[in-house]
């Protein structure tokens with residue numbers, strides 16, 4: 133297992149603010165959305181926040197799994213696809229939401245299903261960025277984002293102690 137060099141921990145509060153900031157950006161596009169597609173599981177959290185802000189009530193999921201071993205990405209598996217109605221016209225007018233794009237492989241596989249859909253993620257790393265239409269914060273490729281639903285409270289060593297030789 134190779135751990136990325138830098139850590140970017142995100143609290144619930146920060147995630148809520150960043151997902152709202154994404155909703156503001158999408159609202160600026162000023163168009164009606166036919167439906168939202170959340171890329172599970174991570175996309176379910178921003179999807180809940182963004183559909184509330186934008187008044188979208190038709191929510192679909194596409195179930196993709198790839199990171200089987202923490203930071204190591206395995207083969208992508210589509211466990212559940214998107215309903216036929218939304219695939220019409222290349223997914224035009226559909227808003228696709230995920231928590232982040234890293235290598236861009238997850239976004240690419242969903243884009244193949246709906247090339248005309250609008251892709252939005254809260255965070256984006258450089259490799260995935262070209263696949264995404266709207267995002268809020270870019271983090272470097274050697275950073276791992278720690279989401280609040282994956283974390284708990286643990287004791288932290290004082291900085292002086294952990295720096296002692």
Ligand SMILES: O=P(O)(O)OC[C@H]1O[C@H](OP(=O)(O)OP(=O)(O)O)[C@H](O)[C@@H]1O
Pocket residue numbers: 171172173174175196197198199205230231232233234235236237238239260
């Ligand atoms: O751009 P990529 O390199 O494809 O990585 C990004 C994807 O990886 C994570 O999902 P994961 O497959 O770990 O599943 P999860 O959402 O169920 O945690 C994350 O939620 C994105 O969907």
Ligand SMILES: [Mg+2]
Pocket residue numbers: 171172173174175230238
């Ligand atoms: Mg995911």
